[in-house]
Amino acid sequence: MFKLDYKHIRYLLLVIAILLVLFLIYKYFHPTPTILNVKDFGAKGDGISDDTRSIQTALDAGTKKKLSIYFPAGTYIVNANDTLMIKSNTRMVGDGLNSVIKADKSKFAWSLFYISGSNIQINQIQFDGNNTVNRVVVIQPGSSKVQISNSLVSNASQSDDKSSDFYSSIVAGILIYGNTYSIAIDQTEIQNVVSLHQLDGSLIARGIYITTTPGASEKSSTNLSIQNTTIHDIGPADDGDGIYYEDPLLNKNIIQNTNSTIKNNTFYNCAKRAIKLYANGIEVTGNHILNNYLNNNYYQGKDKGKLAPDMYAGISVYGNNIKVANNVLEGRGSFYSGIEITSSQTVRNIEVSANTITMGTQSKKIGTTSIRVGNIEDFSISSNILENGERGIWNWQNATRGTITENIIHMPDGGGIDLTTYLPNFIQNNIRCSNNNITAKTFAIRTPEGNSSIYLNS
Template identity: 25%
Template sequence: MMKDLEYTSATEPGDAEEAKLLRTISRRKLLASMGLSGAALLSGGVLYAHGQGGSVTQSVYGGSGTFPHDADEIAYQLASTTPERTVGDKQRETVSVKDFGATGDGTTDDTAAIRAAVDYANVAGGTVYFPAGTYLVGSAPGIQVHSYVHLLGSGSGASLIRTNGNLTAPMFNTVGSRICFDRLALQAPNTVNAAALINMTGGENITVHRCMLDGGHTAIWLSPRDGESLSEVRITDNTMEHFNFGVYIGSHHTQLIGGTIRNVIIDRNVIAKGQKIGDGGDGIKTVRSCSHLIISSNYIADQSRDAIDLFASGDTVVITGNILVNCFVKGLDIKSDLQNYPESKYGFNGRRLTISGNIIDNSGLAGVAISQNADNGDYNYLIDVSHNQISRSQNEAITFSGRFITLSHNHIFENCLASASYHAVRIGKNLPIALTKDVTIQSNMIVNNGSDAGAGHALYISAYVEDCLVQGNTIQNDPILPNAKQKRGLYVNQLTKNIHVKDNRITGHSTIDVTVVTNADLLGESSGVTIGSLAAGTGGEYALLSMPRPGAIIRATWIASNGIAADATDYVVLDLRKRSGATVTSLSQHSTATTAVSAFTRSTFANVKYVPVAKGDILTVNITQNGAGKEIKNGYFLIEYIEM
């Protein structure tokens, strides 16, 4: 508005006494008095007295025309071909908080002025601009931001909004859609109450971009009210420091149902230097009904608990390209607990998750933990963990239980640094109610994990794990690389079922490469040989398998197309042997003197399960006949083994 400026052309006749009072003003001063930038306003645009035809140029530099008192009486036209409107309209496209009395001097309480500016924009939408300065607000500002409002700062921390005490209510509440926070700095030092700098209570298309958020309980809180939804949220290119939680998704309040949260992108943020309030917090935490979430390319460091915690919530989530370092508890924590956090309130637990291409370093406990509540047997499922670099975790690099989980192409190096016996990769929980099933562990590098006092394994498969493929992994202790303290390779516990071990390289461990407990159900490679038919009284030694790599026998069986009755006088002895160079070792014998053989039925050699064999060892069967012997028709031998 231009209430204090009056201009009369020097060529206009008037009272001589009045003429003495006229001020000579420049074009720049005129525009400055209008609060406008000459370059921005007049680049291709024309100003003139609205409805009077005299241009502002004429008014300033001479000629006919008058200049009105109010910006709404000044016409603005971008070009001769564009519509005419007033300078007032042009100015109102962006309002400054200083237009409403904010000082930005760092000492005056500007809460009321900022609220007035935002309320003005709330009516019809628009941009509220914060010129460079420090704007002090009270401890419970609770400024409501409605739809189509854009809060804009000067960037690089120049526009700082700071509380004057412990924040007890959100600094800003979003209560609409298409809202943007851009290039602002928000600060709430010494805040311990559960209040956020930016609290989102519902709506869609809400953006926080290029902001610097510092100090407090929570930087950004996505907490839709009961029955409402929050969607299309973008949190990008921000810096968040000194918080208990950087981004908190949902509400932990047990009495609230809360709204749904979906389609959220958290990308390219720095979330660092977390502070501990109470039990501590996380860089990013979900606790309620969140789906279609992308967490990508963030740097999350120095958190008092986890870098990312999907706490009993998370459906269709992609976590990719993040750097998660120096967190006191875990790099990434995914929990399933429908008993204590039911789907009706919290949404479904972790399912349909992709965790890929992350660097997870120096976690206080585990690098990645995918766990389930053992009290009720619920589980996470359909999870892909691939192409991650996980190192220097004090406990496990990866521990998980659930259904349909893939662990592939990860580099797992220098974990299990604590003195206790942790395993670099642990599958399952050794609990029957916490069954882990349908798992693929493929093409991982598990190298040099362990400590001087630790007695854990590189890969540990717990009891009650079923239908698990372990293929193409390198499990090795390498003396050339740092932390060559991985003493034990693969461990398969009892009460497992259909554990298929194939094409792995397991070597270099000082204690043992492979441990398979009795009653483990292990599958591996197989080699079958047909020796044909033998007449009663005939025999010989037949080669069955030459070991391509070191390994162990899982089982050896044979089949004939005819039945052979038990006969203590006339019988056949089949002797399974291992030839290591010139050394011949009998591994097991099967005799029809005491044990009958049914046609087309597998007969198993006893006591050969998990007998180690070296590369180049040859397994044979030596058949001898006693008395008149017995005929063997279409004899077939099958050796199942694993390679290391």
């Protein structure tokens, strides 16, 4: 029987040591790659060649090996009818605006790019729909932990072929479907998302559209973050919104809080609204909304040629448990409502605080309101600075258990706080209005006659 003595053990240890050193030397001069170059898979990036298959092959390899896919500067033409998809555990990185993935102009499609899975990062890539897709980037149902940062998403539109499915579909820069969570969009730009043809009487475009798959039993996206992002040139005035956060389950009175934030973003040339919320549990803070229109924003659908408001609203709230704070709304034009809170269903637990809303001095102010409040319960409107317009604050439908306090309202051509309604059987109960600083031409505070449940101390 073979028996190891001390000499054999020393020899064996020496051999193992030599093999280890050789392995380390090999790994030093032949390190395992951490990044895959898309050009090594045949992509040209010359703005002419069809790079669809090469890109998908590279992305699949990155998913399998859990490696980053690098897109050197160049323009990568893709056929958007071939579903280009990034899957779990993959990172795309480019050279910023110099790394462009662009739709082939000759072939209209639903989307330029799909994201499906978890632990996905996209950084410094330009996605150009080339006005040949309805949606530029789509985050598929069930995806999670997806981050898009330092990127540009642009040029979504509709086909001019009336027989095409792409003729009147909703247009979006980024579309986020349901059952998704921990989606982050940071330091990204979304631009030139324009609807051309009517859908159910309206032309619908969204810079970022958060919704659910039609007909599916999905919940709206949760733990979503959109921050430090610029969204602009979204239209037309019929129904062009910078961000639309939608939870269709609200129609069935199924309540969930999304625990989401829309923070420190910039909006301009968003033809109808900057932000519309039809979902619960969202904080909208620190955003800058510029109203660049001035008597030049026209409808393009059934009212084509008719002048629309400069902007219908900066922020519209149709959900519960919403905080709207420290936002600045300003510009040349007026808002029909700077901040609009519902006009139909009752919403609850709404805070509107420390916002600055300024209507343009040369704009038409008739019919405009800085903060326009519909059916609401349990709310506070405080410490806002409101300037110009026909009214500062107007509670025009049913309102219960609310405070309107410490607002600075300067309306040289209009009124301050209006708690009256022209609608029959609509009332305000248990409203406390106090410590507001109001300078107004027509009235400071207007209340319904005989309503003893409104408490004034202003």
